[in-house]
Amino acid sequence: MLETNLGWNDILFMLKGAGVTLSITAWAMLGGTILGMAFGLARTTLPWWLNAPLGAVLDVLRSVPLLIQFVLANSFKSIIGVNASAFTVACVMLSLYTASYCSEIVRGGILAVPATTRRAARSLGMTYRQDLAHIVFPMALRVALPNWIGLVLSVMKDTALVLWIGIVELLRASQIVVTRLQEPLLVLSVAGLIYFLMSFPVARLGARLEKRWHEND
Template identity: 50%
Template structure:
């Protein structure tokens, strides 16, 4: 009688390392997209606040579209559209582009709210002291507006960190995709999902704690 061949194996040390590497991939794509998206979103928010005609007619609808359409649809459409126009982007690059634009669309509203939180009397006072428009933005609007909207920005950053799991639909092996692979092989979904949740917590908790300490320091 021939021995039974098993296609499944137990969860081992190498699987933990595999998930740790996937967690690093999650952190990598999230950090880059949040950093670049925050810079772009701040610029977009400023343009929307200024009320330029082209920003109102073109930029605002585009940002609304990225905020409104589910992220997974954006990822799939972009990944399949890129080869049509002759570009060659892998899953990481495609996911990074969409996550960055998605982040920028969310941050744009946050940034505009931060600028609007600085009262016009304060800005007029700054101009009366001889500050230029750009000095007013740098020394008055940026410090005050940042403190006002920092909690909202942290919420956006944490949301993007978790939403990066959707890049798995493109084949990018981040934490969720790695968990799916291991669940198929080991048939231990509860254990693997618990470990994945612990990794997500380990990535998110330091951001929450540091932001809370920073807000407390600013309030003193």
């Protein structure tokens, strides 16, 4: 029988860290999805002289490692005198990082709608907004959803990097327990199981929605 010093208080401490992970993920996906939809739509409609600078900014957010963005943002807030918590910094930066990827998902979904379909909608008297609401967005959603689900899972794992700015999320909580108990294999296995239990329902929901749409085609 396995003997371990890992107790319920340690597991509850890790679950509390998991709650922080879920909270940051939720805020990042909310802000990132809203901004990503706006940026993605803008990149399909703006003239090149506005599209190019926006695309360059989003490229920077995608290219610079997220850890560097966290550390720089957390340092600059003190330099410029912004009174923001590390949790707020993490949510804001992860939202912007998420938006940079979500914008490409949205843009790809919109561009996947055939131009002939959009012309047909406009020939029937639909306005630009009606075309987006009734034709483009429903069709683009089917293309974008699998990638968006993948982005959710990726962002959930990326939250582990916020430990570098002093936030005790699941991975940091696990490290604290490991330091105290000196049982890394067991503790990290429990942490991995918690990550799986948080991620699996999201993945299954995406698969069910995608299957339902295919059945309705």
